[in-house]
Amino acid sequence: MIRIIAIGFLLVSGSMYAADEVVPTQRVGQPLKVTEIYIPGGEVKAKPRRDRQPPLMVGILEVKPAKDGSRYDIEVQGLEAGKYNLADFLEAPEGSTLPAIPLEITGELPPGLVRPHENEAGELPKLGGYRTTMIVLASLWVVGLGGILLWKKKLPVADGDATAANASLAERLRPLVGAASKGELSADERARLERLVIGHWREKREDIASLPPAQAMVKLRTDPEAAPLVLALERWLHAPANTTSTTDIEQLLAPYAS
Amino acid sequence: MSTVHTPLSQTTEYLQAIRQRVGTIVVGQDVVVERMLIALLTSGHLLLEGMPGLAKTLLVNTLARAMHLNFRRIQFTIDLLPSDILGSEILDERSGGFRTHQGPVFTNLLLADEINRAAPKVQGALLEAMQERKVTIGSQTYGLPVPFVVIATQNPIEQSGTFELPEAQLDRFMLCHRLGYPTPGEEEEILRRNLKLGVKREGAGAVVRTEFDMIKEEAIGSETDLVAAMEAANHIHVSDVFLKHVVDVVERSRKHPELELGCSPRAGISLLKASRARALLHGRDYVVPEDLFALAEDVMLHRIRLTYEALAEGRTAKAVLRGILEESVS
Numbered sequence: 001m002i003r004i005i006a007i008g009f010l011l012v013s014g015s016m017y018a019a020d021e022v023v024p025t026q027r028v029g030q031p032l033k034v035t036e037i038y039i040p041g042g043e044v045k046a047k048p049r050r051d052r053q054p055p056l057m058v059g060i061l062e063v064k065p066a067k068d069g070s071r072y073d074i075e076v077q078g079l080e081a082g083k084y085n086l087a088d089f090l091e092a093p094e095g096s097t098l099p100a101i102p103l104e105i106t107g108e109l110p111p112g113l114v115r116p117h118e119n120e121a122g123e124l125p126k127l128g129g130y131r132t133t134m135i136v137l138a139s140l141w142v143v144g145l146g147g148i149l150l151w152k153k154k155l156p157v158a159d160g161d162a163t164a165a166n167a168s169l170a171e172r173l174r175p176l177v178g179a180a181s182k183g184e185l186s187a188d189e190r191a192r193l194e195r196l197v198i199g200h201w202r203e204k205r206e207d208i209a210s211l212p213p214a215q216a217m218v219k220l221r222t223d224p225e226a227a228p229l230v231l232a233l234e235r236w237l238h239a240p241a242n243t244t245s246t247t248d249i250e251q252l253l254a255p256y257a258s
Numbered sequence: 259m260s261t262v263h264t265p266l267s268q269t270t271e272y273l274q275a276i277r278q279r280v281g282t283i284v285v286g287q288d289v290v291v292e293r294m295l296i297a298l299l300t301s302g303h304l305l306l307e308g309m310p311g312l313a314k315t316l317l318v319n320t321l322a323r324a325m326h327l328n329f330r331r332i333q334f335t336i337d338l339l340p341s342d343i344l345g346s347e348i349l350d351e352r353s354g355g356f357r358t359h360q361g362p363v364f365t366n367l368l369l370a371d372e373i374n375r376a377a378p379k380v381q382g383a384l385l386e387a388m389q390e391r392k393v394t395i396g397s398q399t400y401g402l403p404v405p406f407v408v409i410a411t412q413n414p415i416e417q418s419g420t421f422e423l424p425e426a427q428l429d430r431f432m433l434c435h436r437l438g439y440p441t442p443g444e445e446e447e448i449l450r451r452n453l454k455l456g457v458k459r460e461g462a463g464a465v466v467r468t469e470f471d472m473i474k475e476e477a478i479g480s481e482t483d484l485v486a487a488m489e490a491a492n493h494i495h496v497s498d499v500f501l502k503h504v505v506d507v508v509e510r511s512r513k514h515p516e517l518e519l520g521c522s523p524r525a526g527i528s529l530l531k532a533s534r535a536r537a538l539l540h541g542r543d544y545v546v547p548e549d550l551f552a553l554a555e556d557v558m559l560h561r562i563r564l565t566y567e568a569l570a571e572g573r574t575a576k577a578v579l580r581g582i583l584e585e586s587v588s
Contacts, residue, residue, distance in 0.1 A: 240497075
């Protein structure tokens with residue numbers, strides 16, 4: 001009799017404890033350890049996940065033998081918020097039923113955690129993307145290279161001042177011829193005069209201008225029209241015994257004065 | 259033209275006779291003969307660029323015999339040593355001491371065939387001898403015979419296995435003449451003369467004659483005539499105006515935007531000396547711009563170097579030099 005009363009007390013007190021028991025709770029994604037769960041009967045196993053549907057991931061950490069059953073340490077990870085019965089995710093041996101093991105997965109953020117703020121307009125991606133960027137960079141490289149090459153390139157040979165360079169052959173020749181008639185030419189000016197006279201014939205005669213300078217000189221010294229003047233000029237400017245008078249020089253340079 | 263006084267006309271005749279003698283053996287190439295004579299009269303050295311078979315050896319040989327000069331030829335190869343050119347000390351077994359063996363450089367006219375085939379140290383040895391006109395063998399220094407002129411050749415096309423002469427060494431050559439092929443008329447004359455060569459009997463055997471067999475042994479004039487010609491070339495009048503022309507052309511080569519390396523002062527000196535010799539060869543006692551323009555290519559072209567940009571644009575040194583000369587008279 002006493003035994004029956006004791007068993008009855010135990011059952012009542014047990015059901016009262018179960019009613020007051022706190023349901024294990026954890027947030028989504030966080031591991032929840034449920035320990036010392038007594039399950040009568042044969043050893044249970046976690047149901048294998050065959051797809052992504054089950055909202056819980058269940059793993060049995062340790063199995064400890066107990067009278068008429070076993071005690072289990074189980075780790076649960078909730079993927080969706082809700083109230084679940086862990087037994088639904090366990091496989092019991094055939095012919096036995098599992099007691100309800102309630103637990104709750106919450107989706108709430110912990111207290112005090114600032115909620116994510118509203119989306120803000122972000123920066124636009126770079127215009128044109130990779131290809132445009134590469135084209136712009138290549139263009140800059142080419143422009144830079146061109147700049148360096150032009151900067152490095154030597155300036156054209158300056159022949160006297162800008163005014164002299166722009167003046168025509170006849171315009172440059174005239175003052176030299178005038179000065180030569182007065183016998184006022186320096187060696188430098190006489191050299192320039194001779195080069196301009198050669199240039200004058202090259203300009204005047206296309207057949208001479210088309211020849212290489214060496215052949216043009218030979219042609220000038222044998223040409224019936226040019227030779228007398230060129231040879232006389234040579235004698236005046238180069239011969240050691242120079243007997244050319246001022247009058248001779250005037251006559252010699254007269255064709256170039258106009 | 260100024261009146262040429264007797265000694266000058268005699269010298270001109272002597273030089274003309276040599277040119278004619280060479281002309282009887284070698285067809286065409288009158289310009290090359292002129293350049294060789296210029297080198298001889300000015301103690302300069304000549305570099306000939308041209309294809310094989312253009313009678314370079316025959317020319318030098320003929321000229322040496324006509325002027326009664328000693329002539330030696332060295333074929334430059336990769337395994338040539340400086341001592342093969344300069345000479346060396348040899349152990350004399352009979353006396354037990356060393357005796358000096360003088361190399362082929364001890365001659366008046368030296369033909370250095372395909373100079374760019376030898377290693378740079380061999381080229382350097384010859385070029386030093388050309389510059390200093392003396393050679394040191396062992397501890398003894400020997401002066402080279404006078405006159406001493408090197409006529410070197412190089413093939414401009416075949417570059418495999420060659421060592422290009424650097425600018426500093428090219429500058430030691432007073433003239434660099436580019437030999438061209440003969441004209442069709444000259445080519446025909448060469449063939450006609452070759453047909454007449456015939457066979458030379460030697461004892462019981464015979465051998466087909468070559469142009470070398472046609473070279474006459476007797477010389478024109480003597481060493482005195484050559485010395486007189488050299489002195490005459492040295493007395494050719496150079497006006498201040500001509501000096502200005504030389505300076506102008508050399509200066510333009512240094513400032514030209516397409517040239518990385520312009521002409522050295524040695525180029526100006528060479529231009530002046532060569533112009534004097536050319537004036538003498540043409541019977542003048544003074545130089546004229548024609549001498550400068552005629553010699554500019556041979557004196558200046560091997561001394562200038564194009565910039566990278568000019569090379570990339572396909573420009574040639576010859577075209578740039580022509581531009582410089584044309585600019586100077588425009």
